[in-house]
Amino acid sequence: MRFSAFKIISEALRGHKGWDATWRDATPKSHYDYIIIGGGGHGLATAYYLARRYGKVNIAVIEKGWLGGGNVGRNTTIIRSNYMLNGNEPFYELSLQLWEGLEQDLNYNAMVSQRGILNLFHTDAQRDAFIRRGNAMLLNGADADLLTTAQIKSRYPFLNTEDARFPIKGGLAQHRGGTVRHDAVAWGYARAASRLGVDIIQNCEVTGLDIKKNKCVGVTTTRGPIKGGKIACCVAGSSSRVMAMAGMRLPIESHVLQAFVSEGLKPLIPGVITFGAGHFYCSQSDKGGLVFGGDIDGYNSYAQRGNLPVVEDVCEGGMAILPNLGRLRLLRMWGGIMDMSMDGSPIIDKTPIENLYFNGGWCYGGFKATPASGLCYAHLLATDTPHETATAYRFDRFEKGLMIDEKGQGNQPNLH
Amino acid sequence: MIINHPLLGPRDAAEFTYLGDASLIDRPDGMADNALPAFIDYGYLRDNNAGEHRELWFHEQGDRSWLVVTRHTVTHEITNVELASDVARKRGRSK
Numbered sequence: 001m002r003f004s005a006f007k008i009i010s011e012a013l014r015g016h017k018g019w020d021a022t023w024r025d026a027t028p029k030s031h032y033d034y035i036i037i038g039g040g041g042h043g044l045a046t047a048y049y050l051a052r053r054y055g056k057v058n059i060a061v062i063e064k065g066w067l068g069g070g071n072v073g074r075n076t077t078i079i080r081s082n083y084m085l086n087g088n089e090p091f092y093e094l095s096l097q098l099w100e101g102l103e104q105d106l107n108y109n110a111m112v113s114q115r116g117i118l119n120l121f122h123t124d125a126q127r128d129a130f131i132r133r134g135n136a137m138l139l140n141g142a143d144a145d146l147l148t149t150a151q152i153k154s155r156y157p158f159l160n161t162e163d164a165r166f167p168i169k170g171g172l173a174q175h176r177g178g179t180v181r182h183d184a185v186a187w188g189y190a191r192a193a194s195r196l197g198v199d200i201i202q203n204c205e206v207t208g209l210d211i212k213k214n215k216c217v218g219v220t221t222t223r224g225p226i227k228g229g230k231i232a233c234c235v236a237g238s239s240s241r242v243m244a245m246a247g248m249r250l251p252i253e254s255h256v257l258q259a260f261v262s263e264g265l266k267p268l269i270p271g272v273i274t275f276g277a278g279h280f281y282c283s284q285s286d287k288g289g290l291v292f293g294g295d296i297d298g299y300n301s302y303a304q305r306g307n308l309p310v311v312e313d314v315c316e317g318g319m320a321i322l323p324n325l326g327r328l329r330l331l332r333m334w335g336g337i338m339d340m341s342m343d344g345s346p347i348i349d350k351t352p353i354e355n356l357y358f359n360g361g362w363c364y365g366g367f368k369a370t371p372a373s374g375l376c377y378a379h380l381l382a383t384d385t386p387h388e389t390a391t392a393y394r395f396d397r398f399e400k401g402l403m404i405d406e407k408g409q410g411n412q413p414n415l416h
Numbered sequence: 417m418i419i420n421h422p423l424l425g426p427r428d429a430a431e432f433t434y435l436g437d438a439s440l441i442d443r444p445d446g447m448a449d450n451a452l453p454a455f456i457d458y459g460y461l462r463d464n465n466a467g468e469h470r471e472l473w474f475h476e477q478g479d480r481s482w483l484v485v486t487r488h489t490v491t492h493e494i495t496n497v498e499l500a501s502d503v504a505r506k507r508g509r510s511k
């Protein structure tokens with residue numbers, strides 16, 4: 001079933017009885033050519049591009065819970081390509097371009113909204129750093145625009161530019177950045193993949209990897225064993241747990257990141273704003289709630305909920321630039337488990353075990369990467385060579401000293 | 417979270433900074449034959465299990481001691497707190 005204006009009108013006339021399920025809820029077969037572990041955004045996108053762009057068949061996505069229950073349905077929905085380093089920027093720009101064509105490609109309304117992202121800066125040194133970043137973006141074909149305080153004020157009159165400690169000196173804007181409805185991304189990819197014959201298997205946890213003579217030949221799951229040609233791990237915050245089943249230790253720690261949504265307001269914040277002197281980012285959902293977040297809690301956690309010190313820290317950051325938040329009440333808050341890597345950048349690579357592949361280490365920036373991550377992982381699975389924009393995302397970059405450390409923090413995951 | 421400091425008693429976790437996996441205490445021998453792979457492991461690979469986890473916390477806003485905290489990464493429950501220097505000494509190290 002394709003979505004179209006005609007279909008909506010005809011269904012409206014017939015009492016909406018003709019819609020069918022968004023995707024087929026498959027039961028596992030005994031063998032697949034490609035088994036993708038993890039039905040988050042990245043796993044589903046991988047399956048879709050594997051079928052659509054690389055013409056592969058006999059693919060399964062195995063998800064332990066329900067689609068959208070992981071980070072893909074927990075993030076603050078920001079997309080952008082404002083990275084600086086060569087290993088990253090072409091990849092994230094490819095991702096942004098894929099977002100721009102996503103809804104037509106998937107025939108699904110994911111509410112891709114290029115409302116623009118504005119990174120504020122507060123010191124002269126930070127302005128220099130942002131100019132450098134903006135130039136790196138332009139060199140890689142992305143858009144970047146340095147705004148003065150007056151230009152910022154005209155769009156965001158309520159911003160506190162005169163704060164004594166953190167005055168706003170300007171901002172780096174990426175007008176093509178924005179937000180996307182996160183669960184619609186999971187549903188849209190699942191629907192499109194399912195239409196191409198991909199089996200999407202929910203409530204099926206991978207409990208073991210079947211490895212014979214250094215070759216992965218299948219998985220064991222809570223719904224029985226499944227044999228596979230190529231096995232692709234794509235489980236974000238659970239990366240270390242799943243790869244431990246293959247005896248691997250990863251350059252990754254799992255940390256909790258919280259998100260917050262306020263009560264609904266009339267339209268207030270047209271784009272995405274980030275604070276440059278602390279960690280705070282905010283946008284307004286189409287329902288009216290302010291969606292915001294900040295730093296990770298900072299210690300290993302699989303709890304999907306955080307603690308109060310970070311709540312306070314995030315709200316302080318918010319109050320520094322948006323004093324009008326002060327009387328707002330929070331509606332909801334939650335946490336998700338981030339696969340924080342040693343240099344803050346991801347890994348899309350083969351493993352030392354034959355036919356076992358790995359995608360992870362997305363830290364708290366993997367939502368924007370979803371389309372490119374899926375495409376590049378599909379490319380690796382289909383061709384056994386890295387996609388041209390993902391050649392730097394290798395396991396061995398740490399031992400070779402080729403880290404992709406945007407923040408220059410070193411091998412300390414909770415600082416990235 | 418409250419960390420029960422062995423010398424100072426219960427303290428708010430916000431007074432501490434977090435370093436990670438307590439195996440960082442065991443710095444490899446730089447003169448050994450396998451020093452290179454050992455340091456790659458030491459620098460970049462981490463224990464990251466869901467369950468009981470031994471980890472290093474630094475009492476930055478307090479007495480500036482290093483602690484080894486045994487904490488459950490799913491429930492956040494802390495079951496044991498030791499001074500890192502005691503842990504190292506128990507392993508035959510001088511400090």
Ligand SMILES: Cc1cc2nc3c(=O)[nH]c(=O)nc-3n(C[C@H](O)[C@H](O)[C@H](O)COP(=O)(O)OP(=O)(O)OC[C@H]3O[C@@H](n4cnc5c(N)ncnc54)[C@H](O)[C@@H]3O)c2cc1C
Pocket residue numbers: 037038039040041042043062063064065066068069070071072073074075076077078079204205206207234235236237238242257258259293334335336337338362363364365366367368369
């Ligand atoms: C609060 C928060 C805010 C964020 N904000 C942003 C943002 O604004 N912009 C941005 O770009 N990124 C953001 N992120 C990061 C982004 O959400 C993640 O990097 C990205 O979603 C990870 O990829 P995924 O969608 O595939 O992960 P997930 O949706 O977590 O998918 C992994 C799946 O694997 C499944 N799984 C795990 N173990 C197994 C197993 N053994 N067997 C089978 N299945 C298994 C899980 O159930 C899960 O569904 C944020 C994250 C959080 C938590």
